[in-house]
Structure formats: structure tokens, C-alpha cells
Amino acid sequence: SQQGEEDPQALSIQEGENATMNCSYKTSINNLQWYRQNSGRGLVHLILIRSNEREKHSGRLRVTLDTSKKSSSLLITASRAADTASYFCATDNQGGKLIFGQGTELSVKP
Amino acid sequence: EPEVTQTPSHQVTQMGQEVILRCVPISNHLYFYWYRQILGQKVEFLVSFYNNEISEKSEIFDDQFSVERPDGSNFTLKIRSTKLEDSAMYFCASTNGIGDTIYFGEGSWLTVV
Numbered sequence: 001s002q003q004g005e006e007d008p009q010a011l012s013i014q015e016g017e018n019a020t021m022n023c024s025y026k027t028s029i030n031n032l033q034w035y036r037q038n039s040g041r042g043l044v045h046l047i048l049i050r051s052n053e054r055e056k057h058s059g060r061l062r063v064t065l066d067t068s069k070k071s072s073s074l075l076i077t078a079s080r081a082a083d084t085a086s087y088f089c090a091t092d093n094q095g096g097k098l099i100f101g102q103g104t105e106l107s108v109k110p
Numbered sequence: 111e112p113e114v115t116q117t118p119s120h121q122v123t124q125m126g127q128e129v130i131l132r133c134v135p136i137s138n139h140l141y142f143y144w145y146r147q148i149l150g151q152k153v154e155f156l157v158s159f160y161n162n163e164i165s166e167k168s169e170i171f172d173d174q175f176s177v178e179r180p181d182g183s184n185f186t187l188k189i190r191s192t193k194l195e196d197s198a199m200y201f202c203a204s205t206n207g208i209g210d211t212i213y214f215g216e217g218s219w220l221t222v223v
Contacts, residue, residue, distance in 0.1 A: 030209050042216035043153070043201060050209070088153065095166055096141055096208045100153040 005101045006089060012107040019076040021104040023089035024069075030092050032065060032072050037086045037103070046074070046087075079108045112136045114215035116202050122221045123192055131187045131218045133202030142185045143203040143212065144177065146170070153201065159185065192222045 007022045023032070034046040047063045049056050049072065056063050062075040076083055086105050090098035115134045123129050135142050144156040157167040159177055176188045185204075189196055199217040 033212065035214070040199075040219075043203075043214035045211055045213060048211050090153070092209065092212075095158065096143070096205055096210075096212065097155050097158055097166055098143075098145075098153075098212060099155065102152050 006087070006104045008104060009102065010105045010107070012109065013079055015079060015081055015108055015110050017079055017108075019079050019083070019106055019108070021074045021087050021089075021106070023072045023074070023101060025072075025089075025091045025099075026070065027091075027093050029067075030094070032063075033090045033092065033098065034061075034063060034072075034074050035088045035090060037088065039085075043088070076106075079106075081108050081110045084108045112213075114202055114204055114213050116200075116215035116218050118218055119216065120219045120221075122223060125194060125222055126191050129189045129192055129196075129220060131189075131200050131202075131220070133185045133187070133215060134183050135185055135202065135204030136206075136213055137183070139204035139206050139213075141165075141205045141208065142177075142179070143205075144187045145201045145203060145214075146198040147201065147217075148198045156187075156200075189220075192220075194222050196220060197222045 005024050031050045033048045035043040049063050049065045060077045065072045086103040088100050088103040090100045117132045142159040145153050147153045155168050157171045158165045174190045178186050201214050201217045203212050203214045205212045
């Protein structure tokens with residue numbers, strides 16, 4: 001089954017606007033982790049949210065988790081051109097193995 | 111901040127050749143992983159490694175693949191006889207404990223020609 005499917009697949013916004021990306025999954029999880037990937041580069045860890053948490057903040061990032069709906073969202077506030085990247089959610093449902101979604105391509109125009 | 115390092119960053123190899131991708135996980139981490147990302151596709155789990163043995167592997171990780179922790183710091187992925195479809199970015203990752211943050215390296219681009 002598919003896990004960690006992101007929505008939208010692509011998002012284009014102006015600098016200063018907020019960007020919201022959503023992630024849905026199908027099975028129970030231990031935690032959900034969000035990553036950023038600049039084109040052709042490595043995966044940079046953003047936030048980990050555990051199954052018993054509902055919201056976490058880190059700087060301009062806010063992640064929510066709704067286990068009843070099996071969904072999570074990543075909000076980037078006051079976006080910058082440097083936030084342009086692909087964003088992935090990845091679910092950890094056992095043993096530390098992450099299952100990734102297809103990602104959301106975010107483009108922030110100056 | 112500690113990081114996972116991978117070498118080489120790029121490698122081009124002939125089909126049928128053996129390739130070894132190397133990783134140095136974060137020093138106090140105990141769990142190690144390899145993932146791969148074919149161009150334009152999602153990141154896929156290959157294998158997890160703990161206490162000097164494979165703890166889980168995916169269907170992708172067939173007999174052509176092997177992993178090794180030859181010493182206290184390195185973690186390697188070997189592809190015995192490469193195929194065109196092995197062309198991908200290979201990521202090494204590590205974590206201190208199950209359920210903790212998993213940190214990824216910058217990846218090794220493998221192109222099989």
C-alpha cells in the first residue's frame with residue numbers, strides 16, 4: 001500500500017506567502033518525518049512528529065499530525081526563494097524503515 | 111553538526127561491473143540504512159543494518175546487493191554486477207535509535223552505462 005502521499009505535487013508561490021503541503025498515509029505509524037531535498041542533493045531532515053503529538057514548530061515550520069485522518073501537514077510561513085525545493089513526508093511504522101511519498105515541488109518566486 | 115558522509119558523490123560504471131558505495135554514519139549511531147532514488151521517483155528503502163547484521167531488506171535488495179560494516183566507522187553497499195536499472199541516487203542514513211530522527215547523507219549518484 002502507498003504511504004506518505006503528498007499533496008499538491010507542485011506548488012508555486014510568491015516570496016513572503018505561506019506554503020502548505022499535505023501528506024496522507026494508510027497504516028499506523030510510530031512517527032512521521034519531513035525532509036527537504038534541493039535538486040540532485042541529499043535529504044535534509046526538517047521535523048519529526050511522533051504519533052502521540054499533534055503539532056510541532058521549528059522556526060518558520062509548523063507540522064501537524066492527525067492520526068484519526070492519517071494525515072499530516074507542513075506549513076512554511078513567510079517563504080523565501082531559498083525554500084525552493086522538494087518536500088517529502090516519510091512514515092516510520094516499524095523498525096525505523098521510512099516509507100516516502102512522491103513529494104511536493106515547491107517553487108518560491110522572488 | 112554531525113553528518114552522514116558518502117563517497118563517491120558521482121560514479122559512472124559499465125554494466126556488469128561491481129560498485130562499492132561508501133558511507134560514514136554519524137559516530138554514535140547504531141542503526142544504518144541504504145535507500146535509493148531513481149531519477150524523478152520516490153525514495154525507496156533498500157536495507158537496514160543493526161548489530162552487524164541485516165535487520166530488514168526490501169524486494170529490491172536481491173542477491174546482487176550486499177552491505178558490510180568492515181570497521182567501526184564505515185558502512186558499504188556493494189552491487190555485484192550492475193544493471194542499467196541500478197542507475198539512481200543511493201542514500202546512506204543512520205539513527206541512534208528506533209523511532210528517532212533518521213539522518214541522510216548527500217547521496218552517491220550512480221550511472222550505469
